[in-house]
Amino acid sequence: MLKQSAKLTKTVLLSGMLAASSAAIAQEEMQYGITPPQVNAQxxxxxxxxxxxxxxxxxxxxxxxxxxxxxxxxxxxxxxxxxxxxxxxxxxxxxxxxxxxxxxxxxxxxxxxxxxxxxxxxxxxxxxxxxxxxxxxxxxxxxxxxxxxxxxxxxxxxxxxxxxxxxxxxxxxxxxxxxxxxxxxxxxxxxxxxxxxxxxxxxxxxxxxxxxxxxxxxxxxxxxxxxxxxxxxxxxxxxxxxxxxxxxxxxxxxxxxxxxxxxxxxxxxxxxxxxxxxxxxxxxxxxLKTLEANKEVSEQPVYYGDEGSVKLGVLQDSFITVPKGKKAELKARYELDNKYLQAPLAKGQVVGKVIYQLDGKDVAVVNLQAMQEVKEGGFFGNAWDWLVLTVKSLF
Missing domain, CATH: 3.40.710.10 (DD-peptidase/beta-lactamase superfamily)
Incomplete structure (x- = not known):
C-alpha cells in the first residue's frame, strides 16, 4: 500500500504496485522533451x-x-x-x-x-x-x-x-x-x-x-x-x-x-x-496500469462514524502513460483533502488524490475514493471522537 507521512504526503516507489486503473485520472499534455513529428494540419x-x-x-x-x-x-x-x-x-x-x-x-x-x-x-x-x-x-x-x-x-x-x-x-x-x-x-x-x-x-x-x-x-x-x-x-x-x-x-x-x-x-x-x-x-x-479497482491503497481512521476506519482506493481501474524505459523511475504519493476523515462518507466519495511523479515533476493525478460507506455514529461514540479530535488539535 502507499504510505502517508504526518504531513499528509509521502513519496514512495511504485515497483511491483503497478496493477490497473481509469477515468478518475487526470493526465494532460505531457512535458517530457520528446519532440513530436512535423504534422501538416491546422x-x-x-x-x-x-x-x-x-x-x-x-x-x-x-x-x-x-x-x-x-x-x-x-x-x-x-x-x-x-x-x-x-x-x-x-x-x-x-x-x-x-x-x-x-x-x-x-x-x-x-x-x-x-x-x-x-x-x-x-x-x-x-x-x-x-x-x-x-x-x-x-x-x-x-x-x-x-x-x-x-x-x-x-x-x-x-x-x-x-x-x-x-x-x-x-x-x-x-x-x-x-x-x-x-x-x-x-x-x-x-x-x-x-x-x-x-x-x-x-x-x-x-x-x-x-x-x-x-x-x-x-x-x-x-x-x-x-x-x-x-x-x-x-x-x-x-x-x-x-x-x-x-x-x-x-x-x-x-x-x-x-x-x-x-x-x-x-x-x-x-x-x-x-x-x-x-x-x-x-x-x-x-x-502502465497503476491502481486496481477495489484494491486497498490505504486504511484511514474515521471520526463520528459507525466504523472506526475506512479503506481507500479507486472504484475503477486507472492507467498512466510514460516515456518508454521510465517505468522503474515512477513515484507516487497520496494526499488527503482533510487531515481527519469524518463521517458520513459515501462509497466512491473522493477524499484525496494519488499523485504520480517522474523526474521530479507531477505527471498524473488519480482521485482517491472511499471504498465503503461510513454512516454517522451514535451519541456516545461521537462525543468520544470529539474529545479525541480536540486533544489532537492541541498538538
Whole structure:
C-alpha cells in the first residue's frame, strides 16, 4: 500500500504496485522533451485511450468544421439507443423525402431510394462505413422522431462529456456556421464510442459495404495499412473543413492511441499525418496500469462514524502513460483533502488524490475514493471522537 507521512504526503516507489486503473485520472499534455513529428494540419492531437494523456497536440481546442466526423456522435447516439432498447437493429425504416439520396448531390451517401424499407443495421453501416448523409438523416428521424430532436440529443452528450468546443446542428456534418468541434473534443468522442458502445465500434473496422448493389469502401485508408493495427475510426471532408481523420490503433502491448487531424490539405495527407502521429506515439511511450479497482491503497481512521476506519482506493481501474524505459523511475504519493476523515462518507466519495511523479515533476493525478460507506455514529461514540479530535488539535 502507499504510505502517508504526518504531513499528509509521502513519496514512495511504485515497483511491483503497478496493477490497473481509469477515468478518475487526470493526465494532460505531457512535458517530457520528446519532440513530436512535423504534422501538416491546422490542428491535431494524439491521446492515449486508457490514461487520457495527451502525447502531442497543435491547437487542440481550436474550433473547426467537423464535416463527417460529426457522424461519430450520430453513431454514438444510435449505439446508445440500441443499448437501451429504444430502437433495434431489425427495425425497418421507410425512407422519406428528407433522407432520399437525391437530396445530397456531390456528397457521400448510401444511395437510399424514396419509400425503400431499410433496416437500422444497414443504415448504421451506411453512416459509419460509407459516411452516408442520407443514412444519417434516416437514422436520426427513426431514433428521435425528428432531426431536430436527434441533434438535441447529440448536444446533450456534448454536455455530458464536458466538451468545451463542440456544437452540432446536423447529424451528417455538412458545413453550418453554428456547427463546430475541436481535435481534443473529437478524440474524447472517439474514446466514448470505443468504451461505451463496443458493438458499434466493431463496425468502424469494416472495410466495405454493399447496398443497392453499390459497393463502397471505407474511406479510412489506414484500415488497409499492414504496418500497424488500425481498427477505426472516421474521415470527414468539405471544402471549408479540409480533410479530417480520427484514427485509433493498438500495439502488441495492448496500448491504444487515438489521433485526430483536422484541416489537412489533401485526401491522402490525412492518412500520412495520422500515421506519423500513431507510429511516433507507439515508439516513444508506454501505458502502465497503476491502481486496481477495489484494491486497498490505504486504511484511514474515521471520526463520528459507525466504523472506526475506512479503506481507500479507486472504484475503477486507472492507467498512466510514460516515456518508454521510465517505468522503474515512477513515484507516487497520496494526499488527503482533510487531515481527519469524518463521517458520513459515501462509497466512491473522493477524499484525496494519488499523485504520480517522474523526474521530479507531477505527471498524473488519480482521485482517491472511499471504498465503503461510513454512516454517522451514535451519541456516545461521537462525543468520544470529539474529545479525541480536540486533544489532537492541541498538538
Amino acid at each position: 490542428t491535431y492531437i494524439l491521446m492515449d485511450y486508457y490514461s487520457g494523456a495527451v502525447l502531442a497536440a497543435l491547437n487542440p481546442d481550436q474550433r473547426q468544421y467537423p464535416a463527417s466526423l460529426t457522424k461519430m456522435m450520430t453513431s454514438y447516439v444510435v449505439g446508445q439507443a440500441l443499448r437501451q432498447g429504444k430502437i433495434h437493429n431489425t427495425d425497418m425504416v421507410t425512407i422519406g423525402e428528407s433522407a432520399w439520396g437525391r437530396n445530397f448531390p456531390d456528397s457521400s451517401k448510401m444511395f437510399l431510394n424514396l419509400n425503400q424499407q431499410v433496416s437500422v443495421q444497414d443504415l448504421n453501416k451506411g453512416v459509419i462505413i460509407v459516411s452516408g448523409n442520407d443514412a444519417s438523416v434516416a437514422l436520426a428521424e427513426h431514433t428521435s422522431g425528428t432531426v431536430l430532436n436527434f441533434v438535441d440529443t447529440m448536444n446533450q452528450y456534448v454536455q455530458q462529456f464536458g466538451l468545451k468546443n463542440t456544437n452540432f446542428t446536423t447529424p451528417h456534418g455538412l458545413d453550418d456556421p453554428n456547427q463546430y468541434s475541436s481535435a481534443r473534443d473529437m478524440a474524447i468522442i472517439g474514446a466514448h464510442i470505443i468504451r461505451d458502445t463496443p458493438e458499434e465500434y466493431k463496425i468502424y473496422a469494416e472495410k466495405e459495404f454493399t447496398f443497392n448493389k453499390i459497393k463502397q469502401p471505407n474511406r479510412n485508408g489506414l484500415l488497409w495499412d499492414k504496418t500497424m493495427n488500425v481498427d477505426g475510426m472516421k474521415t470527414g471532408h468539405t471544402s471549408q473543413a479540409g480533410y479530417n481523420l480520427v484514427a485509433s490503433a493498438t500495439n502488441p502491448s495492448n496500448m491504444r492511441l487515438i489521433s485526430v487531424v483536422m484541416g489537412v490539405p489533401t485526401y491522402k495527407g490525412r492518412e500520412v499525418e495520422s500515421k506519423k502521429l500513431l507510429q511516433w506515439g507507439f515508439a516513444n511511450f508506454e501505458t
